[in-house]
Amino acid sequence: MTGTSETRGPGARDRDAEGRARxxxxxxxxxxxxxxxTDGVERQPEGLLRAPGxxxxxxxxxxxxxxxxxxxEVFEDAWKSxxxxxxGLWRGLAQLAVGLTHAARGNVTGGARLLRRGAGAVEEWTAETGRPRPYELDLTEVAGWARGLATLVERGGGPVDAAREAPRLRGGTG
Structure with a gap:
């Protein structure tokens, strides 16, 4: 990645080693x-190929x-690769994670919308494939979690604690 905005010039975009905007x-x-x-949290490397598990x-x-x-970002890698x-499965899970992100940032409308969209996507994928537990994922429970959190966010109107409200992707087994 390139340096700061001061070394890049006004209006310049950060680029990765291949020249893509990043x-x-x-x-x-x-x-x-x-x-x-500023010190931030370590970012997820992009474009990694991981086994589904x-x-x-x-x-x-x-x-x-x-x-x-x-x-x-991890789900997005699986979706794209x-x-x-x-x-559809990985895209739906990515939408759920973004929905939780928005809810934790206090974006009530965006959080609820993405949580419901992601729930619908994983349910649709399950209906199309007949696979309710791929890779030990409990998609029925995850979709229920998302809809419940969307309702909670709309009623509460404020940010949620992302760690406390995190779903259990594999149900009670983590």
Whole structure:
């Protein structure tokens, strides 16, 4: 990644080694950009190929740590690099993580909307494939968690604690 905005010039974009636009600003635990030079949380490497079980385990650890934005990045890697027939599953899980991110940031409307959209996506994927527990994921429980949290967010109107409200992707077994 390139340096700070001062070394890049006004209006320049951060680029990775391949020249793709890639924001180099540090981020907080909920993925919000911080000023250049600020200590942020370690970012998830992008574009990693993980086995599905590794994806689930890494995302769960990030969710448990109150870092749903970063869990979203893990799910996004699986969505973009996984088999075509699983993309709806990983995209739905990424939407759930982003929904939790917005809810934790206090964005009631966006949080509730994305939680419900993600719940619908994993349910749709399950209905289409007939696989309610791929990779030991408890998609019925996860969808119920998302809808319940969406309702809680709408009623409460304020930010939620991302770690306390994190889903159990594999049900009671973590």
């Amino acid at each position: 924001n180099a600003r540090p981020r907080d635990g909920l993925g919000r950009p911080l000023p250049y030079g 590794e994806t689930v385990a890494e995302a769960q650890a990030l969710l448990d740590a109150g870092r749903p934005f970063h869990a979203h 996984g088999p075509e027939d699983e993309r």
